[in-house]
Amino acid sequence: MNLTTEAELAENVLHIDPARAADLRRQKGWPHVRLGRFDVRYTDEQVRTIVEMHTRLPEATTDAKVTGLPGQTGRSKRRSA
Numbered sequence: 080m081n082l083t084t085e086a087e088l089a090e091n092v093l094h095i096d097p098a099r100a101a102d103l104r105r106q107k108g109w110p111h112v113r114l115g116r117f118d119v120r121y122t123d124e125q126v127r128t129i130v131e132m133h134t135r136l137p138e139a140t141t142d143a144k145v146t147g148l149p150g151q152t153g154r155s156k157r158r159s160a
Contacts, residue, residue: 082120092126
């Protein structure tokens, strides 16, 4: 089993500051393994779960032409449709 440190996760996978990763772990309830009072590690499966939790899928697009009011944005037109 491969265990990734919080610093490695932050720098190599998420490209954020390790302190920010610790804050997100507490706020978002990230799965983790605690190996002492201050030592937090992540298994490969937990890293995949964390990435999936914060992955956004592209918005669905429609091929149908949506007409709207003059000056209305495309996004606003889609919401009103």
